[in-house]
Amino acid sequence: DQQVKQNSPSLSVQEGRISILNCDYTNSMFDYFLWYKKYPAEGPTFLISISSIKDKNEDGRFTVFLNKSAKHLSLHIVPSQPGDSAVYFCAAADSWGKLQFGAGTQVVVTP
Amino acid sequence: NAGVTQTPKFQVLKTGQSMTLQCAQDMNHNSMYWYRQDPGMGLRLIYYSASEGTTDKGEVPNGYNVSRLNKREFSLRLESAAPSQTSVYFCASSALSTVNYGYTFGSGTRLTVV
Numbered sequence: 001d002q003q004v005k006q007n008s009p010s011l012s013v014q015e016g017r018i019s020i021l022n023c024d025y026t027n028s029m030f031d032y033f034l035w036y037k038k039y040p041a042e043g044p045t046f047l048i049s050i051s052s053i054k055d056k057n058e059d060g061r062f063t064v065f066l067n068k069s070a071k072h073l074s075l076h077i078v079p080s081q082p083g084d085s086a087v088y089f090c091a092a093a094d095s096w097g098k099l100q101f102g103a104g105t106q107v108v109v110t111p
Numbered sequence: 112n113a114g115v116t117q118t119p120k121f122q123v124l125k126t127g128q129s130m131t132l133q134c135a136q137d138m139n140h141n142s143m144y145w146y147r148q149d150p151g152m153g154l155r156l157i158y159y160s161a162s163e164g165t166t167d168k169g170e171v172p173n174g175y176n177v178s179r180l181n182k183r184e185f186s187l188r189l190e191s192a193a194p195s196q197t198s199v200y201f202c203a204s205s206a207l208s209t210v211n212y213g214y215t216f217g218s219g220t221r222l223t224v225v
């Protein structure tokens with residue numbers, strides 16, 4: 001029973017444009033939401049997080065939005081760069097700090 | 112600063128063989144985790160250890176055992192490998208006080224069971 005869902009397996013975007021990745025969750029008890037980035041043959045690396053008491057968090061080109069009533073979060077990357085081509089995982093943390101991950105979205109940034 | 116180190120990086124096993132995946136972290140983290148990554152399934156938790164001396168089952172524990180050898184090391188054992196265990200395995204660690212920063216992952220072990 002997947003409690004964190006990423007319904008778009010892939011996303012293609014032109015360099016310089018905005019990438020928007022979406023994530024839905026079912027468990028209202030999640031405390032934190034995180035995005036991880038993964039390159040081939042490497043482990044996932046932390047990108048950005050947001051507390052359940054906030055609705056937006058920004059870090060440079062990356063912004064995460066949280067809509068608790070809709071149980072939905074999104075990651076915006078502006079502007080997209082070729083180095084952003086990777087798999088992005090959405091994750092949610094329960095009060096014990098255990099993470100549940102979505103299936104991932106493959107982002108391809110084209111010139 | 113090594114972070115989380117996994118060995119081996121690649122392994123091919125025959126059905127029925129056993130092996131142990133090793134994981135060590137040098138960040139003084141209390142909690143350690145084993146995940147498997149499969150296409151279309153994301154990362155699924157196999158086992159975790161909230162602190163030295165404790166281990167608990169995750170989402171997909173069947174066919175695996177774990178040992179938290181000390182604070183640094185957390186190993187995953189396949190007693191009798193099956194083709195369904197072909198996957199990429201990731202070890203991770205975390206300090207619970209920094210849950211907003213998530214986990215630090217190793218670079219993975221790609222396991223093929225034939």
